[in-house]
Amino acid sequence: MSVAASSGDAASVAAASENSAALMLMRRHRFRWWEALPWIAGIALYLAFPDYLGFGCDLLVTILFALSLDLALGYAGIITLGHAAFFGAGAYTVGMLASYNLWTEPITSLLMAAAVAAAIGFLSGLVLLRTTGLTFLMLTICTMALLEQAANMAYPYTGGFDGLPSLPIAPVFGIFEFNPLYANTQYLFALGVLFVCFVFVRILVYSPFGQSLTGIRENVLRMHAIGSPVRRRLIVCYSISAALAGIAGGLWAQTTAYVNLSALGLDRAATVLIVLILGGYGRLYGAFVGAVVYLALEHFLAQIYPTAWQLGLGLLLVLIALFARNGILGLGETLWRRYVARRGAS
Amino acid sequence: MTGIRLETQDLCRSFGALAAVQGIDFKLAAGARHALIGPNGAGKTTFINLLTGVLKPTRGRVLLGGRDITSAAQAERVKFGIARTFQINRLFRGLSVLENVCMAVAERAGMAGSMFYPAGRRTDVIGEAMGLLQMLKLADTARHRVSELPYGRQRLIELAIAIALKPEVLLLDEPAAGVPSAESHIILDAIERLPEHIAVLIIEHDMDVVFRFAKRVTVMVSGAVFVEGTPREIEADPQVREVYLGQAGPAAPRAAHG
Amino acid sequence: MNFAADFAGILLGGLAAGTVLFIVSVGLSVTMGLMGFVNLAHGAFAMFGGYLIVLAMNRAHFGFATAIALGFVGTAALSVLLERTLYRRLYRAGELDQVLFTIGLIFIFIAAIVIVVGPESQTLQLPPALSGQLNLGLVSYRTYSIFLIVVGFLIALGIWLTFERTRIGGQIRATVDNRRMAESLGIDVDRLFTITFAFGSGMAGIGGGLGAEFLGLDPQYPLKYLVYFLIVVSVGGLGSVIGVYYASLLLGVLDFVLTLYLPKGGTIFIYAITILILLARPQGLFGRKES
Numbered sequence: 001m002s003v004a005a006s007s008g009d010a011a012s013v014a015a016a017s018e019n020s021a022a023l024m025l026m027r028r029h030r031f032r033w034w035e036a037l038p039w040i041a042g043i044a045l046y047l048a049f050p051d052y053l054g055f056g057c058d059l060l061v062t063i064l065f066a067l068s069l070d071l072a073l074g075y076a077g078i079i080t081l082g083h084a085a086f087f088g089a090g091a092y093t094v095g096m097l098a099s100y101n102l103w104t105e106p107i108t109s110l111l112m113a114a115a116v117a118a119a120i121g122f123l124s125g126l127v128l129l130r131t132t133g134l135t136f137l138m139l140t141i142c143t144m145a146l147l148e149q150a151a152n153m154a155y156p157y158t159g160g161f162d163g164l165p166s167l168p169i170a171p172v173f174g175i176f177e178f179n180p181l182y183a184n185t186q187y188l189f190a191l192g193v194l195f196v197c198f199v200f201v202r203i204l205v206y207s208p209f210g211q212s213l214t215g216i217r218e219n220v221l222r223m224h225a226i227g228s229p230v231r232r233r234l235i236v237c238y239s240i241s242a243a244l245a246g247i248a249g250g251l252w253a254q255t256t257a258y259v260n261l262s263a264l265g266l267d268r269a270a271t272v273l274i275v276l277i278l279g280g281y282g283r284l285y286g287a288f289v290g291a292v293v294y295l296a297l298e299h300f301l302a303q304i305y306p307t308a309w310q311l312g313l314g315l316l317l318v319l320i321a322l323f324a325r326n327g328i329l330g331l332g333e334t335l336w337r338r339y340v341a342r343r344g345a346s
Numbered sequence: 347m348t349g350i351r352l353e354t355q356d357l358c359r360s361f362g363a364l365a366a367v368q369g370i371d372f373k374l375a376a377g378a379r380h381a382l383i384g385p386n387g388a389g390k391t392t393f394i395n396l397l398t399g400v401l402k403p404t405r406g407r408v409l410l411g412g413r414d415i416t417s418a419a420q421a422e423r424v425k426f427g428i429a430r431t432f433q434i435n436r437l438f439r440g441l442s443v444l445e446n447v448c449m450a451v452a453e454r455a456g457m458a459g460s461m462f463y464p465a466g467r468r469t470d471v472i473g474e475a476m477g478l479l480q481m482l483k484l485a486d487t488a489r490h491r492v493s494e495l496p497y498g499r500q501r502l503i504e505l506a507i508a509i510a511l512k513p514e515v516l517l518l519d520e521p522a523a524g525v526p527s528a529e530s531h532i533i534l535d536a537i538e539r540l541p542e543h544i545a546v547l548i549i550e551h552d553m554d555v556v557f558r559f560a561k562r563v564t565v566m567v568s569g570a571v572f573v574e575g576t577p578r579e580i581e582a583d584p585q586v587r588e589v590y591l592g593q594a595g596p597a598a599p600r601a602a603h604g
Numbered sequence: 605m606n607f608a609a610d611f612a613g614i615l616l617g618g619l620a621a622g623t624v625l626f627i628v629s630v631g632l633s634v635t636m637g638l639m640g641f642v643n644l645a646h647g648a649f650a651m652f653g654g655y656l657i658v659l660a661m662n663r664a665h666f667g668f669a670t671a672i673a674l675g676f677v678g679t680a681a682l683s684v685l686l687e688r689t690l691y692r693r694l695y696r697a698g699e700l701d702q703v704l705f706t707i708g709l710i711f712i713f714i715a716a717i718v719i720v721v722g723p724e725s726q727t728l729q730l731p732p733a734l735s736g737q738l739n740l741g742l743v744s745y746r747t748y749s750i751f752l753i754v755v756g757f758l759i760a761l762g763i764w765l766t767f768e769r770t771r772i773g774g775q776i777r778a779t780v781d782n783r784r785m786a787e788s789l790g791i792d793v794d795r796l797f798t799i800t801f802a803f804g805s806g807m808a809g810i811g812g813g814l815g816a817e818f819l820g821l822d823p824q825y826p827l828k829y830l831v832y833f834l835i836v837v838s839v840g841g842l843g844s845v846i847g848v849y850y851a852s853l854l855l856g857v858l859d860f861v862l863t864l865y866l867p868k869g870g871t872i873f874i875y876a877i878t879i880l881i882l883l884a885r886p887q888g889l890f891g892r893k894e895s
Binding site: 019020021022024025026027028029030203204206207208209210211212214215218219221222223224225226227228229230232233 | 398419420421422424425429430432436437438439440441442443444445448449450452453454457458459460461462463464465466467468469472473475476485488489507511
């Protein structure tokens with residue numbers, strides 16, 4: 001009567017396959033039809049709004065950056081205001097390699113950007129992730145500021161405040177050229193990079209590793225108590241997140257053919273945090289929703305009424321912090337649940 | 347499996363001037379059903395924290411199956427085979443019951459760090475977790491969020507997670523604490539059905555539970571072992587009564603019979 | 605001789621700037637130590653008070669002392685209003701929500717100032733008594749800077765004495781040390797926090813006004829110096845007046861020197877030192893260790 005179930009026991013697996021909770025877990029990673037929508041929309045944007053492809057590139061870069069932050073903050077609960085450090089590391093890697101004509105092939109440049117950013121992420125994570133809370137937040141801000149000032153100090157190489165303009169980028173696959181006037185190649189290239197990175201993140205999130213990150217976020221004390229090597233997981237997560245942010249930064253440099261200190265600023269780090277929270281953190285598509293909403297609003301409002309935009313954004317943040325901490329997707333989920341409950345009750 | 351599974355030698359822990367745990371020599375054999383009782387503030391939870399690595403001792407050693415684990419971190423000790431439940435639940439409140447137990451099973455199975463295939467494909471892990479839930483009669487709550495369940499059920503999930511780790515030594519810190527008496531039998535039944543080879547140490551205040559469950563009892567007072575014996579011996583011991591007499595109410599051991 | 609004068613000049617300039625940092629940040633240190641609330645918007649209160657003071661003097665022709673008093677009271681009143689209605693709801697919230705909320709507040713403050721006053725930076729008209737130079741023997745230095753340094757020291761001393769000698773100071777220290785125990789001792793922690801928050805914000809307002817010359821006073825103020833405010837409170841140690849005083853003076857001097865001699869990227873050393881200190885002592889130089 002008392003023997004605990006042995007693993008893989010046929011009866012248990014059979015029982016599991018009849019239980020809705022177990023089925024849900026087993027099927028969670030399967031593709032749903034609406035997951036194709038963002039990519040269809042991406043192609044539609046290319047076909048329908050050829051004048052907005054510059055904006056489109058900005059959008060895709062922001063989505064990737066927010067996605068990278070989501071991995072660290074949304075899934076593992078690492079609260080950082082310094083993620084632009086990795087964005088900037090990637091941007092400057094690509095930028096300096098291109099500007100001095102050392103390496104201009106776009107795909108491999110991004111891989112190098114990822115490697116540099118991952119290295120910085122690994123080293124800083126190793127040291128910083130010993131701390132938590134406000135101390136950790138401060139350390140991430142200071143690390144980012146440190147890199148920003150280093151780039152400033154090295155202005156003969158980095159261009160300092162003015163940056164490195166007109167970066168030469170070699171054609172993708174040797175065929176598709178980056179035209180500074182028409183962002184067609186840039187946009188499709190960015191879309192492709194985002195797609196590959198997103199697939200990678202999606203696999204990671206549904207993997208056992210991704211699930212354990214959720215556990216660390218939900219109750220780190222419990223994770224220690226079940227034997228989870230928490231620190232190791234956090235450092236790996238932080239490094240991967242840094243790599244992705246580095247790719248976003250490199251992509252930004254490639255699509256705008258420009259890199260400057262703004263890649264490493266607090267402004268950029270705060271904006272990506274806002275974008276992610278707006279969409280909903282800890283959800284794969286929060287970055288997409290947040291980036292679209294934020295950039296669309298900024299594009300249309302900030303140019304006409306910049307002060308009103310700032311006021312509105314401030315109010316929005318206050319409201320989100322008070323009432324809708326899970327962003328647009330979270331709000332949507334809550335409303336959906338209420339709708340389903342009401343339907344079930346009637 | 348016989349033999350001493352868990353042992354402490356002169357285990358001490360002080361917080362500044364306060365000696366919370368003083369010179370404890372303790373042995374727990376395989377298959378043991380051992381209760382640890384004592385007035386509030388006696389140092390029982392501190393002792394468990396020392397055993398599991400939440401606290402480091404100021405002096406002394408902890409040995410698990412003969413291996414010195416005194417300097418091992420909490421997570422390492424779990425891998426060596428010692429698990430615990432907490433006095434106040436530490437669950438993943440936003441996740442489902444099944445997910446909670448799967449988290450523990452996955453860690454134990456050593457695949458929780460794998461990155462490149464979906465967790466959902468490991469039907470063996472999910473199956474094992476479901477089997478555990480069924481054994482503890484939690485299967486019908488599997489898809490509910492932990493925060494939606496009554497406290498008694500949550501306490502049971504706390505136990506399920508510890509069992510999922512397949513420990514050799516299981517430390518239960520007041521497993522029925524805070525559970526309404528109507529529900530507490532579920533937990534006690536579950537404890538009774540634990541695998542026989544596991545060495546179990548349970549902190550308790552309720553002498554009913556101690557009588558029902560324990561073969562040996564250790565009484566701890568002011569951080570040191572006061573006396574040790576069978577439940578009957580302890581209950582009849584006048585010194586034990588005296589130690590509890592100063593504390594009225596729930597801290598006093600209540601006899602099962604008048 | 606010249607070198608000594610230069611050195612003294614730089615030192616005094618840095619100390620004055622550091623004093624301003626202190627006056628603004630002391631409130632932040634105490635309130636963060638008291639409630640553990642990450643208030644990134646603290647600089648916004650400094651800006652608000654600064655604008656009150658400067659506009660009172662420049663447009664309404666109030667006297668210097670009156671304007672300072674107005675700045676203190678006005679900022680304190682605003683902070684009480686916001687604390688009671690909004691901040692209060694987020695005490696139990698996670699760090700992320702607090703960060704978001706306070707960033708949102710910063711944007712609102714900035715936009716409000718631009719709408720009401722305009723985007724230009726403001727200057728403080730010094731009363732004649734405080735303008736000009738003061739001869740200190742070795743060097744003749746700006747009276748106002750010396751005034752600031754002295755006032756800052758007196759404020760630090762005053763607050764420190766309040767903490768050490770008065771009942772409310774004892775209550776604050778106890779609550780910073782262990783809030784739960786303070787509550788169980790009957791200390792009204794909510795009321796304590798409102799009082800401290802009001803006083804801290806009022807102080808910040810004064811700092812914003814007094815320091816207009818050193819830190820400037822324009823709508824971007826809360827963002828420009830956010831990192832510096834955070835550095836001095838975390839390096840000094842949350843809740844420690846001595847800590848934030850030393851950290852502020854040190855940062856003031858360092859920033860002054862580095863910006864002078866290494867204008868491009870010199871402040872990298874400030875961040876490097878901060879990182880080293882926080883890694884070695886996460887609780888700050890004078891902070892209490894988490895039990």
